[in-house]
Amino acid sequence: MSIANTAQTVLLSHCIFDGTGRAPFDGYVAVADGRILAVGAGPCPESLVTSETELIDLGNKTVSAGYTDVHCFFTGYTMGFVGVDLSKVASCEEILATVKAYAETLSAGKPVLGHGWNSKVLHPAGPHALDEAFGSRPVILFAAGGETCWMNTAAQKAYHFTPETCWPESYAELLPVVLGDRAYIEPEFRRYMQLMNSRGVTSVKEMGFDDYDGFTDVLADLEKDNALTLRVSFMTQPVRRNADLPYARAMRDKFKGEFVHFSGFNRMTDGSISQLCGDLKKPYNCAPDTTCAQEIDWKLIGDETRAVDAEGFRFSLHAQGDAAISKVLDIYETCHRDEHGRVINRHSITDLEFSDPADLERMGKLGVIAEIYPQIQSIADRAGKLAMIEEKIGMERGKYYWNRRKMADSGVLLSCGTDLPLLIDDIPQSVYHAVGGYFPEGGEPFNKQNMLTVPELMTAWTRGGAYNLGQEKELGTLEAGKKADIAVLSGNIFTIPVEDARSLAVVLTMVGGKIVYQAD
Known part of the structure; x- marks a missing residue:
């Protein structure tokens, strides 16, 4: 060179x-x-x-x-713009009229999609009106923010989810329809790159379900045309089937260019502490017989991780509760490690909302990468968050919430993610929250003793992200x-x-x- x-x-x-x-x-x-x-x-x-x-x-x-976001879902983001725009409708009747007119512009049999209606103001009464208007033609209208949707019975039967389970993993069977629409998805990704660039983001690690439903072909063509302004490392998240090693091998061999790379596997473990789904070492205060309200197949996760590790691939496991973090580290301890006891394949843990300090020390010794969400406080308010913590685990345990200070002091390599579209990259905002410890309204910092310094956080957004993606020799400093x-x-x-x-x-x-x- x-x-x-x-x-x-x-x-x-x-x-x-x-x-x-x-x-x-x-x-x-x-x-x-x-x-x-x-x-x-x-x-x-x-x-x-x-x-x-x-x-x-x-x-x-x-x-x-440039900044690196190590945990993004373009596929989840793009569902907020799919189909007809309903952001300005004022009633459910107007939604129906707008969607009917839009449906007439589509080819027969194509599902009717829409986005942007205000679920805080409008309250559609079940699927009946859509059933009557559209019959057996699937209709799915995503609310602004993606927290729910209005859909007819035909759509529920075709895609196997409901308004109560309207999140990406559940509507995975719909994604091939959206990602396969080249006329829609390629301009959307170009717009997405512009958004990320406007936030200073130059590299991302994207999560795609299973075989990404052909979206990698879009990435390949954009790279061939020198049209990418965002470096993309993508992971496969097993949803409809278990970890697909043949697919991983094919993607690793296919993408060896300047902008697109295959980065390994991603999987959820536990869920939110607020919903009693975070896996805890001790029971919830409000549910003394419960340490986790959901079933987690730890054997599957462990076996899958070891199989992936054996072929030189990495795994990112999403864990929120202290028991989940500990169990993930137990799994990583069984993976290939170097002479210093550190994992070889750059495995990581995403989120790390509530952790045991002893496990963070273990994490540092293992060389497991932390993928933290430094903007996560931006979607909470102080009174609501502290009331939730007090109710679920109590403030004595709550002092270990968002304990990034202990991670840094334990030698854990930090990188930053947003879980986009949950959050949109805003590095100054991340400083306000992850350095200041402030909730959006300001006031007294929360767990100030757990916060990072500005240089530490900026390093996580840059050098830490590049290391996470295996590109520290070319990027990050x-x-x-x-x-x-x-x-x-x-x-x-x-x-x-x-x-x-x-x-x-x-x-x-x-x-x-x-x-x-x-x-x-």
């Missing part, structure tokens, strides 16, 4: 965070041929600059490597020779008061040295 001796672009800033461990500094980042030519403190050397070099003076704005994936925030994230961090926003994003987003 060789790059030019002079820069095509030079970014100048008083706040450059290179992600290598040193403090932010006043200096420059020189870019040429899609890679970082040089990074340094002080003025950019004249030898790197020609009359053709573009100099971008960013003042006190924060320059860092601002160092000469690495790919020029760069994000710029509108101010100095390291000096602004944490309670004001949300006032910042991404103003510039580069992928491979090309500007893919620039604020007005």
Whole structure:
């Protein structure tokens, strides 16, 4: 590999965070041929600059490597835009009229889909009106936020879910219809890339069910056409069948290019503590006979993980309760490890809502990666969240909620995810919550002793994410020779008061040295 001796672009800033461990500094980042030519403190050397070099003076704005979101569901996100837009309808009668008119524009027999109606205001009464209007033609209308849907009996029979089970794993049989509609899904993914770039995100780890229902062909074609502005590592999540190793081998062999890679397997273990579905070591306060209200096939998960590990693939297991986290670590202890006892295949745990400090120490020694949700407090309020914790597990155990401080102190490598569309990437917001410990309304921080520092969190979004994706040699830090994936925030994230961090926003994003987003 060789790059030019002079820069095509030079970014100048008083706040450059290179992600290598040193403090932010006043200096420059020189870019040429899609890679970082040089990074340094002080003025950019004249030898790197020609009359053709573009100099971008960013003042006190924060320059860092591009951000990596390690837990996204584009497929879940896109269901919020599928079919006819119902966001402006004012009544159930208007929904019916709008959907009837839309259905007439579709080919006969094609399911009728819609999105965006307000479930807080409108309350459709079961499937009957849709049954009467559409008969045996499936109709599914997703509410804004995706928390429920209005669907007819034909749709429930065809796709085997109901409004009460309207979440991605349940409507997996509908996804081939949506992902197979190339005229819809390719423009949607292009729009999705623009959204992510506008948030400074340059790499993602995407979750796809089973064989991703052919969506990898879309990714392959976009990469071939040099149309990707987002690096995509994708995982297969077994839903309709168990882990498919032949598919994993095929995907690993197929994607060896610049932008798309296969990253392994993903699976849920337990569920939400608020619904008594988090797997706990001790019973729930409100249900003394219950440590988990759902059945979890730990034998299947363990056997599957070991089979995947034996072929050199990695697994990301989603765990929220302290018992679930402990059991996942028990499984990872049976996987291949190096001479220091650390897992070889970069296995990870996602979420880690409520953990036992002893298990976090074990996690660090095992080399298991944490995929934390640093914005998760943004969807809660202090009174509601603390009341839930008090009711379910009590505040004595609640002091171990979101214990990212212990993870960092135990040597756990941190990376950041959003579970998008649950959350949409907002790095300044993540600082407000995961460094400040604040709920959206502000006030007293929650579990302040468990929070990270700004440099630790920024490192997790950049270098930690790159390591998670196995791309730390090319991405994640601002160092000469690495790919020029760069994000710029509108101010100095390291000096602004944490309670004001949300006032910042991404103003510039580069992928491979090309500007893919620039604020007005």
